[in-house]
Amino acid sequence: MNWKRLTPLLTLMWLGHAWASDAAQTISQGEYLAQAGDCSACHTSKDGKPFAGGLKMATPLGAIYSTNITPDRKYGIGNYSYDQFATALREGIAKDGHHLYPAMPYTSFAKINDQDMRALYNYFMREVQAVDQANKESDIPWPLSMRWPLAAWNWMFHSDSDYQPTMAMSGAWNRGAYLVQGLGHCGACHTPRGMAFQEKALDESDGRYLTGATLDGWHAPNLNGNLRTGLGSWKLEEIIAFLKQGHTENTAAFGPMAEVVEKSTQHLSDDDLKAIAIYLKGLSASNPTETAAAMDPATVAALVKGDTTQTGSQDYLDNCAACHRLDGKGYRNTFPALAQNTALLSEDPSALIKIVLQGGHAPVTQQAVTGLAMPAFGWRLDNQQAADVVTFIRNGWGNQAPAVTAEQVKKVRDADSSAKP
Numbered sequence: 035m036n037w038k039r040l041t042p043l044l045t046l047m048w049l050g051h052a053w054a055s056d057a058a059q060t061i062s063q064g065e066y067l068a069q070a071g072d073c074s075a076c077h078t079s080k081d082g083k084p085f086a087g088g089l090k091m092a093t094p095l096g097a098i099y100s101t102n103i104t105p106d107r108k109y110g111i112g113n114y115s116y117d118q119f120a121t122a123l124r125e126g127i128a129k130d131g132h133h134l135y136p137a138m139p140y141t142s143f144a145k146i147n148d149q150d151m152r153a154l155y156n157y158f159m160r161e162v163q164a165v166d167q168a169n170k171e172s173d174i175p176w177p178l179s180m181r182w183p184l185a186a187w188n189w190m191f192h193s194d195s196d197y198q199p200t201m202a203m204s205g206a207w208n209r210g211a212y213l214v215q216g217l218g219h220c221g222a223c224h225t226p227r228g229m230a231f232q233e234k235a236l237d238e239s240d241g242r243y244l245t246g247a248t249l250d251g252w253h254a255p256n257l258n259g260n261l262r263t264g265l266g267s268w269k270l271e272e273i274i275a276f277l278k279q280g281h282t283e284n285t286a287a288f289g290p291m292a293e294v295v296e297k298s299t300q301h302l303s304d305d306d307l308k309a310i311a312i313y314l315k316g317l318s319a320s321n322p323t324e325t326a327a328a329m330d331p332a333t334v335a336a337l338v339k340g341d342t343t344q345t346g347s348q349d350y351l352d353n354c355a356a357c358h359r360l361d362g363k364g365y366r367n368t369f370p371a372l373a374q375n376t377a378l379l380s381e382d383p384s385a386l387i388k389i390v391l392q393g394g395h396a397p398v399t400q401q402a403v404t405g406l407a408m409p410a411f412g413w414r415l416d417n418q419q420a421a422d423v424v425t426f427i428r429n430g431w432g433n434q435a436p437a438v439t440a441e442q443v444k445k446v447r448d449a450d451s452s453a454k455p
Contacts, residue, residue, distance in 0.1 A: 064157025067150050070306070071143070071217040072298035076100045085158070086110075086165035091137055092250050094231065096174035098135055106164040119155045120148075124194050126184070133184035135172075136191075136231060145197035145216035191232040203316075206305075210313025211237070213306060218298075220244060223254040223290065238317055245320045246380055251449050252289045253382040259319035261326040262434070263379050266319055273311035277302070280397035284364065284371040288394045288408075289385055295397040327374040330432035334361045346426030349419050353411055354427070362431040368406065373431035383438045386424050387446045390415070417443040 061069075068074070077100045079088040087102040105112040111119065111129075118129045126133055126140035134140065146154070172179060197216055199208040214220045215237050225233045226247045235243035244257040256264040265273065272282045277299040280287045287295045299307070333344075337360045342348040354372075358364045362373030372378060378386050393410035396402065415423065417440040424443075428435035 062153070062157055062161060063150075064153040064155075065161060066301070067154050067217060068157055069298055069301040070213060071154075071219070072294055073103070075293055075297050077103050083163075083165045083167070085162055086167040087169055088167065093135070093137060093174070095178050096172060098137060098172040098174065099170035101169045102165060102167050103158060104162050104165045104167075105159050106166055109166065109168050110164060111158065112164060116152065116155050119158075120151050123151065123154075124196075126188065126192070133181045133188070135181075135184070136187065139219035139222045141192050141233060141236060142216055142219035142222060144192070144194045145212065147196055147212075150217070187230060187232070191230065193236070204312070206309045206312050207316060209306065210309035210311070213310055214244075214313055218310070220257065223247060223249055224257050241318070241320050244314075244317065246382070248382050248384055250290075251384055251388060251446060253380055253385040254291070255377045255380050255385075256320065257314055258317040259315075260321050260324045260376075261319070262324050263321075263376055263381075264319065264324075265314055265317075265376070266324075267326045267374075267376065268315075270308075270311045270315055273314060274304075274307045277307050277310065278304075278399070279401035280399050281367065281370070281402060283366045285375060285377065286370040286396045286406075288389055288396065292395065292397040295399060300397070300399040300401075327376075327379065327434060328432045329373060330430075333430040333432075344426065344430075346422035346424075347430075349415065349423040350426050350430075353415070353423065357408075362427075372427050373433065375433075378428060379433055379435040381436060383424055383428065383435070383442065384446055386427065387420065387438065387443055388450070390420055390424060391443070391447055392450065412447065417441075417447065420447075 074084060076089055076091070077085045077087050079086070079090075079100070082088055083104075085102070085104045087100045089100040090097050091100065102110040104110040107113050111122075114122070114129050121127050122129070122134065123140055123143040123146065125144070126136065126138060128134060197212045200211070203211075221233050221236060221244060224244045224247060225235055226242060226245060227249075228234050234240070237243055246256040246263070247254055258264045259266040261267050272285075275282050276285065276287065277295065279300065280292065280295040299310075302310075336342075336344060337347065337351065337355070342351065357369040358372050362371060364371040389408065391410060391412035393408045395405050395407040398405035411420070420443045421438045421440045424438045427433070428438065
């Protein structure tokens with residue numbers, strides 16, 4: 035027997051029990067896995083009961099609503115056998131045979147192994163409280179609402195094979211890959227999608243995997259090794275801290291990622307967080323020629339002198355400098371830096387536009403209980419002013435990113451009426 039070849043697989047199996055150590059001691063394996071899969075984020079509506087569904091989600095064809103996955107026998111999954119439960123998660127086919135919309139990340143959940151799938155089933159059937167709440171029909175108009183074409187979609191874009199360890203890599207790397215590709219379904223937000231709403235890549239074998247994507251108006255940034263727009267300049271410890279506490283010394287989670295940290299990643303064991311970081315740091319750069327943003331003192335010098343000739347600089351002084359400072363470095367562990375912040379330098383500026391217009395808050399975690407908030411500025415900045423200040427941020431202090439137009443701001447503002455002045 036070749037023990038050397040088996041080592042990564044055995045280590046992966048051992049790490050699969052990491053839930054029983056560290057901070058996850060007091061909960062079952064199934065609950066831990068449900069947190070890793072962030073199930074409550076989609077299947078619990080605002081002010082709703084856990085896992086009872088009803089959350090509205092936008093799609094290119096119209097809104098859909100998450101379903102009741104409590105063990106209620108009338109509206110939930112209480113009548114599902116284990117095999118029917120596994121088929122729904124891995125193949126996107128419900129108990130009655132209808133196909134689920136691929137907003138349900140079954141293309142990722144297909145990689146969940148049998149042991150973890152069984153633990154999830156036991157948790158939802160035995161530990162989750164049944165809720166007598168009917169499911170909502172989608173807002174997708176007929177005939178687009180017909181589901182039989184999803185069988186063809188699955189044939190073209192879906193593989194129901196579970197995760198297969200890469201023997202050349204360590205057990206920790208494989209554990210990270212299993213979590214990122216499977217339960218964590220990171221690609222659902224961070225991988226670009228094609229014309230049929232399919233993820234263009236499902237693992238690191240395709241260079242498009244986790245290169246960033248825009249979903250529901252938020253741009254999820256690149257997670258590969260790019261130095262300026264990805265995680266190439268991040269340290270392993272910074273990724274772990276970000277996922278555990280929602281911030282590093284210089285960055286903070288915002289938008290949908292803040293909810294991911296609150297409901298999911300902060301609850302993962304230290305071993306699993308490290309495994310995820312190891313896997314992400316191992317991803318090759320999609321743009322190997324990209325260089326890291328370097329601090330340029332010219333921006334600070336101009337602002338200190340009161341020189342506001344650069345477009346957007348006056349708006350920055352009036353609205354941003356008090357928290358993010360003249361040097362764009364913010365305040366350590368409090369207000370994130372804007373200078374050399376990789377999350378702000380993507381080609382798509384929608385996430386930065388949205389947080390300027392709508393405001394936001396940092397995640398509330400066991401290590402950061404305050405959940406510091408940023409106020410909305412959509413009420414006081416018109417489209418051109420918002421475009422100018424976002425462009426200033428994306429090009430000040432040595433940052434290098436495309437300029438933002440008033441039309442881009444208008445598009446984001448119109449998509450969310452709460453941001454209108």
